[in-house]
Amino acid sequence: MDTNTVKHIATLVRLGISEEEAQKFSGQFTSIIDYFNMLNEVDTDNITPASDIANSQNILREDVVQPSMSRAEFLKNAPQSERGYVKVPTVLGEE
């Protein structure tokens, strides 16, 4: 996997990455993915992909409003907040 692909993936997962890191990961990813390619040996025609573990029945309950964490309590961990909201910089670009 080349460094441009590594950088592209880093952007997709919102991970800042340096040139040096991209080069290091590029070599490591190539050997890991080569190893994964051994799965191509397995015949999986007509095999259903696993989608659950064991407990596959639906569990239903009444949708009842219950008390949850208070806003003040929740905001204790927010890096920045204002007037009861989590504060972040511009999301939608300049006005």
Add this chain to the structure above:
Amino acid sequence: MQLHNLTIQEAHKLLTSKQISSVELTQAMLQRIHDVDPKIKSYVTVTDDLALEQARQADERIAKGENVTPLTGIPFSMKDCISTRDVRTTCSSKILENYVPQYNATVTNKLADSGAVLVGKTNMDEFGMGSSCENSAFFNTHNPWNLDHVPGGSSGGAAASMSASLSTFSIGEDTGGSVRMPAGFCNVTGIKPTYGRVSRYGLISLVSSFDCIGPMTRDVYDCATVLEAIAGHDEHDSTTFNSPVPQYNQNLNKPVKGMTIGIPKEYFVSGMEVGVESSIQEAIRTYEKLGMTVREVSLPNTKYALPVYYLLLFAEASSNLARFDGTRFGLSVSKDAKDVIDIYLQTRHEGFGDEVKRRIMLGAYALSAGYYDAYYLKAQKVRTLLRRDFETALASVDILLAPTCPTTAFKLGEKTNDPLEMYLSDIYVVATNPAGVPALALPCGFSKDMPVGMQLIGKHLDEQTLFQVGHAYQQVTDWHKQLPPI
């Protein structure tokens, strides 16, 4: 009598017969932690004040004879990925270094209700990503049997805290061997329960379809005691089973004579350390002497377990760790941030270690358009085959027996430069998690002065048989009683 070396069962007898108090037991444990843990470094946080308060409450319960459970007044440690209200919960990551949860995990609540005493939170590979505890963002944990060696991972701090007698029991978490592999490296008993047996609510997710919280203890009796206390249905986790939790210890002494052990032939291939193989063979002979039948079985897709496990782990972890974005909790790096995307990029760059970055990126790659069918979907299909392997093998035998690792604990730094080499140390423990089946790890000998672990693998929800067979072994061997020279 050394208070820190007691089993839960022994401590419970002394507590309820008023020969010791929980405060005495807890103080002794905290003292030992402060004396010995600077060498081992198994704890990220020690909760002295909380522990002494919980111990006082436990002593009151015992004095009144009300609500006394087998865990009342017993000191324990917990892996730092399980949420504890008002106690820092870090996942050994810089991104959560100062994170203090506002709520308890269900397991934390159950243990608090039982009267157990939390003495601290244990070190781990960052977010559970690793096999040696060397991926902790804070410090390495040392194997109490030899300080130059790793304790295993990712629950390395939990295993080391048990091995060095720094807690009476410990709560670990097993996504792909993270309880069993370090248990084997540190001479500890530990179980990865059936997926869905123990609630994951409040566990900081690594792989939601693999993650299993499980106890680490001095012996099988204690392991059964703790699992019974933490297992059960939880309305906050829809993957938990509704079926009642058995009283495991009631049937522990049932004879194993006539039962059948399956030995998966694919697990006994070249590359296994000689002393590991001979310890496992000796354990098999011990079971034969106990009247069990031993039969070779096949898990034909074993060689694909590791790629399946890691591909699915990368994919699920990539998605689960998207929540760490520097806006609602945890580290936030916003130096000259022009927009919210800058906060994401900077926070995640500074907050995550290399292994976490690798896995998030490889997961996104495996899930991306053009590669989804070749990697993620292919792995889910082979996962179906892995599950069938276990179903087929376990249809003809009562349990499977295998090593927990091809080697004993390796040296610190030995595998840190080669991620793939590190992944390969999980080869015997990963297959059970994609399949969901339970597995019990227990000490079975030594190779070059380092502990060897074996695992018993059972049918879905049949922890009872694992405990019964494991207990039978510990009645005729004393490997689990060996303590490191520390």
